[in-house]
Amino acid sequence: MTPDRHEIASALRLADPALSRFDPLPRIIAFDDFDRGFCGWTQLVGNYEDTLDAMHPGYAQHTQAMLSTLPMWDFGSHGGIDGSYALKIATRPQAGARNVAIKRLTFRRRGPIRLEFYFTFKPEANELSLSETDVRSVGFLYDLQTGDRDGDAWRIMPHLRFLNALNGEHVQKWQFKRRTEPFAPVGSANKTVTHYHLAPEGWEDIAGGGQKLCYNEIPTKVNWHYCRFDFDLATMQATGLACNDRELDLGGFDSMRIPAMRNLWCMLNLAFFVETDVDKRASLFIDSVCLSGDF
């Protein structure tokens, strides 16, 4: 009996220690192991024209991601899941500050895609305290647009975050955001606009989305978490969210939906972000990311 090609692919992936911790769809679009460099993850810079003063302050605060060994003052480098390096996204040390790293692609076919990644987060360990409520949230988003000849012409932006803490309260729940923010023109040529889709208002709870993640007992010890998000580019609907041992209910989930823009056809951007709840830097670490599709 001739084995099915998908069975062969699955067996080969299970035999590969790097891929075996993922459950990818048949086609791997990107597999980013940060021991091979930044893998196309870069700073989300805001739009501007004529002058950088035109950039929305929410974007102006962003800085470039780092390749990190998770070095800690009290014992040294923590390291990644395997190898030495992870992608590190760090905020500035002001309550409410945020930073974002983005990878910019386009899609070949509108069908199911799956984002899987391992992550952890910690505040800057500048106090001898647990600091478990210092990181406000970590999250991710897609920025998608339909093809230029598709019957539906939409820009779709699913946003998800794990709200760890808010104003000192240890909240620990998953949220989504569908509320769009107003667009504002940038510059004088009428070619560029900006909208601050990561504005802190408008987040909604995912039903049953409370989840206590392993945090560990001092601010320098980390444990890695698994996350999976399934999305169908054909229907532009989310189809699944899982974190560690939990499958979350996306029954009430929706994405931001904006009329298509004239220059973003087939866009497939994915981004990770982190927010701090206190005047202390918060960091999100990723090691590694697997984006796959059914095509």
Place this chain on the structure above:
Amino acid sequence: MLRESQAAVVARNEEWRGASATEPYEAGWASEAIVFVRALKDAVGAPGRARVELSPDGMHWVAEGTEFPLPVRAGEVTFARVSHFGTWLRIAADLPEGAALTVLVTWHLKA
């Protein structure tokens, strides 16, 4: 294997006054770095010099010994070279009272 390299903008359109510094940048993978400072606007007064700083943990900083002049005119670029710096890098400056400079700071790092 090509050598890893990275350009990292760590301060963009920030106005520096008084004691100023870039956000910590972790680059233990890199063995050499150049930091560029571009003035985005004409400086107010004389901004003086910047210094490279190292850190064991990204929180406690010490001067590396390299100093360089901050740019003065809009578009002017100054830079410094650094090697053998460990993991953490930043630049810092103490601008004289009344002086101000709007900076674009970029690290160029290479394995």
